[in-house]
Amino acid sequence: MKKIIAMIAFVSMLASCSQKSEPVETVVLEPPKQEVYQPKHQSATIDLNTAKKYDYRNAPLDVPATSVVVNYDPKVPYAKPIEVVYSYANGDTFTFMIPADFGLWKNSAGRFRVISDAEGTVWLQGQTKSGKFHEFVFYGNPEYNGTKIKPNSYRNLPAGEIKYRQ
Secondary structure, three states: OHHHHHHHHHHHHHHHHHOOOOHHHHHHHHOOOOOOOOOOOEEEOOOOOOOEEEEEEEOOOOOOOEEEEEEOOOOOOOOEEEEEEEEOOOOOOEEEEEEEEEEOOOOOOOOOOEEEOOOOOEEEEEHHHHHHHHEEEOOOOOOHOOOOOEEEEEOOOOOEEEEOOO
């Protein structure tokens, strides 16, 4: 019996020695990284061969643009391509580019026929070098997609005026 008790004591000693106490590791969870939105810069080039005489272009995105800028040479028609650049609240941009083969006409006050309004609508009128007339309307607010406008570049100079039809 003494042998059995001694053996049990010896086995329990071995068992307690084999259970080494390891240091407790603390796991530090890093907060999930916030993905930073990368703005998208898209563009479309207008093909003057397939463009309609009165060419209406819908808003490029489903949200209204915060601003619009029309880049053209303010002195010489046909000098460089015309760019209609829409900017959005999330940093996105969309650019319509009309090739340099298209030149703007001037109104009776001697200003190029380019009008933009607070809704982001841009109206411009001119012709290609070969003499083909075009009137372009670009909408910045999708609310106006599909509507027609009646521009008057002679009123409210220098900006002009755009009236929306039903």
